[in-house]
Amino acid sequence: MADNGGADPVNNNNDTTVGLEGTIIKVTVKTPKDKEEIAISEDASVTQFKEEISRRFKAKQDQLVLIFAGKILKDGDSLNQHGIKDGLTVHLVIKTAHKAGDGASSSSSVTTQVGSSSGNSSGPSSAAHPSTVGSTGGPASAPPQTPNILTGFGGLSSLSSMGMGSANFMELQQQMQSQLMSNPEMLSQIMENPLVQNMMSNPDLMRQMIVANPQMQQLMERNPEISHMLNNPELMRQTMELARNPAMMQEMMRNQDRALSNLESIPGGYNALRRMYTDIQEPMFSAARDQFGNNPFSALGGNSDGGVQPSRTENREPLPNPWGSTNPSEVGGSTGTTGSSATGSTTPNVSNPLGVNSASLGNGMFSSPGMQSLMQQISENPQLMQNMLSAPYMRSIMQSLAQNPDMASQNPASSPSAGENPAQQLMMQQMLQMFAGGNSSSQTPEVQFQQQLEQLGAMGFINREANLQALIATGGDVNAAIERLLGSQPS
């Protein structure tokens, strides 16, 4: 900063003559859009400065508002007065000539605009209803199925019912679909048709039909995952299975609903839901709606979760524990995404990040598109990941799992299937270690849970071994450990 104190005290106030005496300093003038360096005498007045600026920025002097160090520079001031020196930055706002305001302040209309407007729209409105979200919910993987299945489907049915593809294929398709929508019976009838079933079992054909739909194409552009999914024959097959069986479909919907409502109860989860909805579902819905008029079947296309349950039966498994077993692998999965081994046959339902059926965990953990979509979802909302991690026993579970692979197999907190398959177990453990980063605790569980062990002891649980096991299983939670010890396990 060139500080030349010896300049003549000329041109201080109210002097508009341009005598460029004194040293020239270079001041950066920054607008929201760009910035310029302006050379001006250091003794210049603000007015002179503005002249220069108006020339450079091609704006009228009246429109210029100069701000420095939180103060608005008024015409009568001098640069010196405000301490503007060489190399410093002055902010400029060019008023868009709404009011012919003076360069500065004094528009007292300000103030009390407090609280005005700005809808802090509460928020819930958009999230629609969890159930709706639920039905199509799942990030990327599920929703695409929506217009997807029925689209191709409609096409199919029109084909089969009408006997052949006519020149007016599209129209027929439309008609078919609207009829279909209004009459659910029809749907099942059509499904029964062997021709349809044949076609349905041919993933390639299905895929082509689906892709042929221009709306699908649009969607595919926007969400590349959709095309991934379409390219995965396994997934297609599952989805078709799903579409075939309305009962299973219902179950699926319920699953999703449930999972999503679990999701909701996590802080931040609600936002994730809403996000999911607005980012993914809305375009889906509108796309679908155009096709179907009214979209009662949006859920049908639902889900890639086909393989999780025995087909054609109701779900008999206990409701998944949102905070239980699944977490380590979920989280693990999200870091280890770049699909490794493991077949993708049973895909965790992506809209079900915490309620995942443990059976699917081991198998489909890494390579399933579901997992990848989960990753995507997590990447869209880091808060979600944080919150998943915030599940009560998360950290301790991770730690103990990372330390001791045996523990992992014994530990019901980890997926049963992961326990069975050593390769996956190893993988999981590696991931956990990676997670634990450079800072894994080297304490044995015993030392770690010292305090809790004492507590349990004091309460009368004298079997130290059992206590330890219980503590490990519950990640150090004394209350839960007690429950375990007493023989009543949380589902």
Next chain:
Amino acid sequence: MDPNNTSYAVKLYVYDISKGMARQLSPLMLGIQLDGIWHTAIVVHGEEFFYGGDGITNCRPGGTSLGHPNSIIDLGTTEVTEEIFMEYLSSLGESTYRGNQYHLFEWNCNTFSNEVAQFLTGSKIPGHITDLPAEVLSTPFGQALRPLLDSINIAPQGGNTFNGHYGQR
């Protein structure tokens, strides 16, 4: 000629979007201690302004889904009137702070808060906030997650975005 020089208080609202998880998990996961994952917003003229994946957004103070701020830092006062400030924000929102330019590490809410703070008061926001991305990236875990994190947009819900039209709130 010295019209009233009203000055307005400028505050920085700091939120920990990890809700405490970062403080607990960071030593485990990253190997360094982070007290929080900071999201900041500038509060002036009775409104809160921040930048996120949706662009520049405003709402009533504390009105986003993040709830109440973890801490409130006083940045000083400014003479900039609301009118001028809105113009300024509109320009920013059209040029350098559009929603699609959001990048978690390089061009985020804190970048915005910093810039606005300097505009309003001449001072910057505390360093520990702006240094956060660099800190995270300096860990192996941060590096590993980088591709993932690159695609994250943080946009706390509950506000109105600037569309670049002055006065459209």
